[in-house]
Amino acid sequence: MKTIGKTIRANLGVLARRSARELFGVLFPPVCAGCDKHVAEPGSLCGPCWSKVRFIEKPYCPVLGTPFSHDLGSEILSAEAIADRPPFVRARAVAIYDGVIRDMVHRLKYNDRTDLSRWMAGWMARAGHELITDCDVIVPVPLHARRFWLRRFNQSAELARYLASTSKKPFEPDALKRIKKTKQQVGLGLSERLTNVRGAFKVPVAHEIKIRGRNVLLIDDVYTTGATVKAAARALLRGGAKSVDILTFGRVMGDELSV
Numbered sequence: 001m002k003t004i005g006k007t008i009r010a011n012l013g014v015l016a017r018r019s020a021r022e023l024f025g026v027l028f029p030p031v032c033a034g035c036d037k038h039v040a041e042p043g044s045l046c047g048p049c050w051s052k053v054r055f056i057e058k059p060y061c062p063v064l065g066t067p068f069s070h071d072l073g074s075e076i077l078s079a080e081a082i083a084d085r086p087p088f089v090r091a092r093a094v095a096i097y098d099g100v101i102r103d104m105v106h107r108l109k110y111n112d113r114t115d116l117s118r119w120m121a122g123w124m125a126r127a128g129h130e131l132i133t134d135c136d137v138i139v140p141v142p143l144h145a146r147r148f149w150l151r152r153f154n155q156s157a158e159l160a161r162y163l164a165s166t167s168k169k170p171f172e173p174d175a176l177k178r179i180k181k182t183k184q185q186v187g188l189g190l191s192e193r194l195t196n197v198r199g200a201f202k203v204p205v206a207h208e209i210k211i212r213g214r215n216v217l218l219i220d221d222v223y224t225t226g227a228t229v230k231a232a233a234r235a236l237l238r239g240g241a242k243s244v245d246i247l248t249f250g251r252v253m254g255d256e257l258s259v
């Protein structure tokens with residue numbers, strides 16, 4: 001009798017959860033993360049939006065993750081990586097930053113579509129599978145305290161939080177601090193961007209223990225010129241990190257310095 005009661009209660013629980021989900025689906029039907037058209041699954045893209053995404057897949061530069069037009073072998077670096085060896089070991093991104101990918105980042109950052117972060121992090125988990133496996137700790141690129149206070153939301157931290165929880169890796173949002181209030185990088189050229197972020201980050205002494213001797217995976221929403229993540233990686237290494245890898249959602253290619 002007890003068992004039957006338990007089974008009925010469990011089934012009622014399942015039914016209640018299912019109807020809550022269905023009701024939620026009716027009230028808030030899932031929409032395409034790129035264009036707001038209705039889609040079957042939350043966090044997915046409609047067919048036309050999906051077909052426009054330029055996913056970054058091998059072959060690419062093993063250091064910078066920039067796509068190669070043909071396979072040169074896993075040891076061949078891009079000219080850019082040879083000319084200016086970055087402080088990080090590897091950088092990977094989901095897709096080239098344009099069209100739908102740019103819209104998704106903007107919606108997450110400025111339109112309060114915080115729900116997008118878990119879906120975007122899911123895509124990042126696939127693109128950065130090796131980096132996630134190899135890391136000891138996940139750290140987001142921080143906002144300056146004042147900007148965080150104004151916006152109340154750090155998109156990189158949200159992406160990093162989901163990546164850490166799904167991969168069961170430690171999430172350390174305080175391990176890196178932005179100590180200089182930098183100008184927005186939008187509209188700045190490469191050399192201005194480098195100057196803007198120089199000395200912008202620091203590992204607070206009290207938090208060094210979280211990264212000392214560890215392989216750090218640094219998360220940002222977009223890799224533009226690399227100026228920001230390079231400055232952040234240098235600060236992490238100065239703070240005692242053993243190595244730093246970079247994982248972003250979007251990757252700006254060529255001269256598209258529009259973030």
Ligand SMILES: [Zn+2]
Nearest residue numbers: 032035046049
């Ligand atoms: Zn769409």
